[in-house]
Amino acid sequence: MSVLGRLRNIRLQDAVWLLLFAALGFASPTQSAGEVFLLLCLAALQVAEPRLEALNSPQGKVVSALIKLGLGYILVGLTNGVSSSYYLILLLPVVSAATTLGVTGTILITLLACLSYLSFLLPVYVDWSQVTLTDDGVRELSLRLLFLVVTAFLTYELAQAGRRQEQRYRATLEELAAANRSLKEAEATIRRSERLAALGQLSAGLAHELRNPLGTIRASAEMLKKNVAGSGEVAAELAGFIASEVDRVNSLVTRFLEFARPLELRLEVCELTEVIDRAVARVERDSGPGRAAIFKNYSPDIRPFPMDAELLERVFYNLLLNAVQASPPGGAVTVKTRPAGEGVEISVIDRGTGIEPRHLENIFNPFFTTKPDGVGLGLSIVSKIVDQHGGTMSVESEAGKGSVFRVHLPTKPAGSASSGTA
Numbered sequence: 001m002s003v004l005g006r007l008r009n010i011r012l013q014d015a016v017w018l019l020l021f022a023a024l025g026f027a028s029p030t031q032s033a034g035e036v037f038l039l040l041c042l043a044a045l046q047v048a049e050p051r052l053e054a055l056n057s058p059q060g061k062v063v064s065a066l067i068k069l070g071l072g073y074i075l076v077g078l079t080n081g082v083s084s085s086y087y088l089i090l091l092l093p094v095v096s097a098a099t100t101l102g103v104t105g106t107i108l109i110t111l112l113a114c115l116s117y118l119s120f121l122l123p124v125y126v127d128w129s130q131v132t133l134t135d136d137g138v139r140e141l142s143l144r145l146l147f148l149v150v151t152a153f154l155t156y157e158l159a160q161a162g163r164r165q166e167q168r169y170r171a172t173l174e175e176l177a178a179a180n181r182s183l184k185e186a187e188a189t190i191r192r193s194e195r196l197a198a199l200g201q202l203s204a205g206l207a208h209e210l211r212n213p214l215g216t217i218r219a220s221a222e223m224l225k226k227n228v229a230g231s232g233e234v235a236a237e238l239a240g241f242i243a244s245e246v247d248r249v250n251s252l253v254t255r256f257l258e259f260a261r262p263l264e265l266r267l268e269v270c271e272l273t274e275v276i277d278r279a280v281a282r283v284e285r286d287s288g289p290g291r292a293a294i295f296k297n298y299s300p301d302i303r304p305f306p307m308d309a310e311l312l313e314r315v316f317y318n319l320l321l322n323a324v325q326a327s328p329p330g331g332a333v334t335v336k337t338r339p340a341g342e343g344v345e346i347s348v349i350d351r352g353t354g355i356e357p358r359h360l361e362n363i364f365n366p367f368f369t370t371k372p373d374g375v376g377l378g379l380s381i382v383s384k385i386v387d388q389h390g391g392t393m394s395v396e397s398e399a400g401k402g403s404v405f406r407v408h409l410p411t412k413p414a415g416s417a418s419s420g421t422a
Contacts, residue, residue: 014047021046030079038075042068042092061100065109068093073116081120087144090117091151098155110152114145188361189392210253218246265388267306272344273298275309276335279316283324292327292350294320297336302344305411311385312409318378319348319405326352326403343391343410351402360397 021043025036045067049055055064072089079086090113097109120126121133121141133141225239273296280294316335323333327350334349355363364383386393390410397403 017046018043034078038071042071065093065097081125094148094152095155098152099159106152106156113148214246214250265308269304269306270309271304272302275313276316279313279320282317283320287324290329292324292331292333295334297334299338301339302337315382315385318382323348323350326350343408346407348405354399354401354403355397356399
């Protein structure tokens with residue numbers, strides 16, 4: 001790292017710490033080499049502590065406080081012991097413990113600081129045959145010890161208040177993030193509903209306009225087939241093609257009308273697992289042999305609730321069929337239920353081809369499909385049915401790794417749904 005880079009890494013508080021310890025050494029009446037060395041060690045530790053990962057762990061903070069206590073103890077011992085002007089240096093480990101350790105660590109470090117200061121009254125430091133401890137001396141000694149305890153308590157209380165405030169800020173940020181996610185989901189739902197309404201009106205008008213000419217073409221094809229019966233196989237085959245293609249277009253028009261037509265829910269209290277079981281049986285029958293296996297993981301805690309069983313069976317049939325078609329032969333698809341808040345969540349999980357990230361926002365849009373022979377109405381109708389039940393849908397997918405479609409249904413339908421009219 002360049003010299004300029006090192007200078008940029010120096011914080012303002014680092015310079016302040018160095019100046020403060022330099023001032024302590026300059027103000028000392030003795031300015032002995034040992035005293036200056038100990039002050040330099042304390043300054044270096046104070047500056048290096050935030051940068052050393054080893055000292056930022058819970059154990060490292062304890063070690064740092066003990067090192068400061070040891071250096072302070074030696075410094076006080078070198079400068080007249082119990083009479084040293086440096087007795088306040090013992091506040092450094094006490095304050096450090098109160099700001100970084102819990103209540104137990106703060107008490108232990110404060111107790112050690114008090115005992116270390118009292119140890120200077122031992123005969124090894126004081127010749128009691130030449131010294132007498134007066135009442136004023138006892139009061140002064142008590143005041144110094146009480147200063148350590150009061151400072152420790154006050155600093156710990158301030159640190160706790162800061163931690164509580166930080167927790168409140170963090171909780172507020174999490175609530176704001178959750179509200180922001182909910183708002184984005186609501187906006188996406190509204191946009192999808194608006195698109196569905198507009199396209200539904202367009203589809204209804206177009207389908208009604210197509211129905212009459214399709215009926216005429218179909219009848220004309222039947223009459224043509226009868227009239228050319230003896231004219232050759234080619235003419236009969238072409239007439240048959242016209243009829244079959246008209247039937248296919250008519251089926252597509254029917255699906256448009258289903259998408260555009262307002263749903264009328266027929267709510268009855270039903271078992272959710274029975275509805276899903278019927279959808280699974282249909283998928284197993286329609287997808288044929290060699291398909292992915294469907295596994296059921298039902299929660300026993302879900303009680304019967306009001307639903308339109310026929311429409312929800314269609315929802316789960318579409319989701320399961322899509323999952324099976326996206327899975328490799330012999331793969332696995334799981335349908336899972338669980339209670340979720342005031343409703344239930346049904347998840348359809350596959351490990352198939354997945355969905356490209358650029359397609360995720362559009363998969364519920366009408367006429368959007370990635371299948372060569374798809375129409376793009378299956379998931380739109382599924383989403384519409386879920387919306388009419390007062391529920392929501394979401395999807396998580398990663399290309400090449402599979403998808404998870406989640407349907408959340410309230411067990412107590414909203415007033416609009418429970419009235420029976422969508």
